[in-house]
Amino acid sequence: MAICFTIFALALDFEVSSADASVVDSPEFVSIGLKFSGAAAELSNVKSEDDICIAAFDDYGEEFIFNIAENDIAASRDTYYHIQLEEEFDDASDVLQIIDDMDIEGAYPYFDGKDWYLNIGRFGDEDSANEELDDLEDDGLEYDADVVMADGTDILITYREDAVLGYDSSKDIVIKSLSNLPIWIDGKRYRGGAVFRRMSDGKITVINRVRLEEYLYGVVPNEAYTTWPIESLKAQAVAARNYTVISMGKHKSEGFDLCGTTHCQMYGGYGTERSSTNRAVEETRGKFMTYDGKVVSAFFHSNSGGRTEDSENVWSAELPYIRGVEDEYSVGEPKSSWNAQFTSEQVRSKLSAAGVDIGDIEDMKIGSLSENGRVTELEVIGSYGEKTLQKDAIRKTFGYNVLMSTYFSMSSKPTEAAQKNMSVLSANNKTSLDMSSLKMVSSDRRVSSVKSGEGISVISAYSSQKITPEPQKMEQFTFEGKGWGHGLGMSQWGARKMAELGYGYEDILKHYYTGVEIEE
Known part of the structure; x- marks a missing residue:
């Protein structure tokens, strides 16, 4: 667990949303991207301790529509031609009855999100499918049928390589345990169900659709030490719940709400749950931090170094509840101090990677400090130009895992x-x-x-x-810094210290977030 703070210190360094949400907008379900974009899958496997079924869903719930009646299936792209009966069916059971009556190998039900159809076979080309259709008609096929090509959004579900279901992944379909047990998705166990969508590149985006509170079961142990005092874990749970609601739809264009990486929140699913963090979620169930009646953006970081920062001194949005506060609880705790060194060549390389070329680096100077002591401008002087790095861009340029915060002093050594x-x-x-x-x-x-x-x-x-x-001309620059992370909102190590001193989770949250209330 030692790396969780390193990771989350970065998690919120990429962007900031100043949007607020009403408390009543809390979603019941959250869709988490597991494999997407460049990591999208060709094939995804789902296992369950009982039968796997499919259900249609919307924002409010799920409706069972079909029991696959197997406990180990694979989802793949459907790129084939099929023979499809022209008749539409209202229910999958009608399709299954006809399959039994026809006794045709390779037949399976297909769902387009509204009606059911009967598909036969998987053919690599149209001619092969037509030849098979001719043979079936010669053998006395009793139904009108056509050869169809799978749409670019179709998913094929197989059991031991036999097709058992096809469906249009652009519709809201979830694959889950018949008894609502946790399932395995590609070897990792998750609560809720699996949603497969084929996006523009044709590959399969793998999504875990899970209830909000159960999602938090898999987040909090990946964002905090599970052995920490319960009040600090409860503060973490509330902050994570706030972040979830504020960030819903962050990956809407990719077919889900949030990802399971540091870009959003680290999410490990059922396999990472612990009793202490589940308890923290349960004892704060439905609780949010609000300011002026609205859910706030609950930014947090590893260690403030002794003082937190105002939101506009890291990003651009001025949030009234993200104000710098004295934080003696973080001083002396792990990650409260650090140092880093760069040669002039390394600085030039860092700038070049960021698309900046000002020649040989001759000097660097701190241009300005915030009222809380963090560097807001760093001036870099080159042989044929100057570049001023501002706010979060300072750490982004030098590396979030190297320049741990902007709370630093700097010295230089000449050539x-x-x-x-x-x-x-x-x-x-x-x-x-x-x-x-x-x-x-x-x-x-x-x-x-x-x-x-x-x-x-x-x-x-x-x-x-x-x-x-x-x-x-300077050849080496030494940074002496405090804290780890952007310094906004709650310091995780400071929260731990406060809990050890007997403070409750509401005390902790109200210390780090100015003027907030805890509401359901």
Whole structure:
């Protein structure tokens, strides 16, 4: 579990939504993308301890429509030609009765979301399907039939390679246990059911459709240490519930609500559930944080380093409940301090990866700080240009797992050539001077360092000559930082400390989120 905080410290660093939702808009079900986009599947397997069935669903519930009567099936893309009876059926049982009466190998029911049909065979080309249809008609087929090609959204369900069901995946169909037991989807166990959709690339997007509270069973143990005090876990459960409601539909264009990765919330399903975190979910069931009667965006992070931040100093939205607060509970806890070093070449490489080229890196400077002490502008000076990185873009450029927060100070070390760019000629030899440690004495005997680009005068018995050293080029930059994550909202390590000190979950949430209420 040690990596869960590393992961979630990043989870909310990608974007921010300033939208609020009414408490009454809490969904009963959530659709979680398991395999999608580049990771979409050619084939997906579902297993259950009892029969697998299919149900139609909407936002409010599910309606049983067909018992596959097997407990181990595979879903694949239907790219075949089929023989299909022209007759439409109201119920799958009517199709199954005809299949029994006909005794034709390879026949199975097909559902288009409204009506049932009887399909026969899987053919790689239209001619083969027509030849088989001719043979069936010669053998006395009693029904009118046509050769059809599967639509680009069709899914084929097989048991031991035999087709048992076909359906249009653009319709709202869920595959689940007949007794509502957890099922295995591609080897991992989940509550709820499996939804398969064929998107624009034709592959199968694999989705877990699950009730909201049961979804949280699989989230909280992946976002917090399950051995932590129950009040800190309850605070985590409320924050996760808020995040879920606020973020519903984040992946709507891909056919589901949220993904199961750090882009949304880490979700491990039934196999990762623990009694402590399930208890935290149950003891806060239906509870949300609200501000002015609306559900808030409950951002959280690993460790604040001693003070949280205002939302607009990380992203752009100014949220009244995400205000910087003193957080002594995080100080001294794990991940409260860190350091990182970059060479000038590494900085140039980081900028290049972000599409920025300002030549050789000569220096970096902190441009501005927020009132809470975090860096909001970092100036990078190159040989033919400058770039100012702002707010979250600072960490995004250098790497979220390297630059742990923007709560840092920075020092730099000049190149060796820059340190020794002046020589003194004596009677014996020529000696290079280290400009980084060169001092000068004023007429009133004050000693000060010589700065890059600052003129100094060399005085002989007969005259003086002003010399201006070239600006020093820096070759190494050292960051000394506090905390881990964006610093918005709840510090997870701080919440743990508060719970150890006897604070309840509502106290914890109200400390980190300004002006909120806990409502059902």
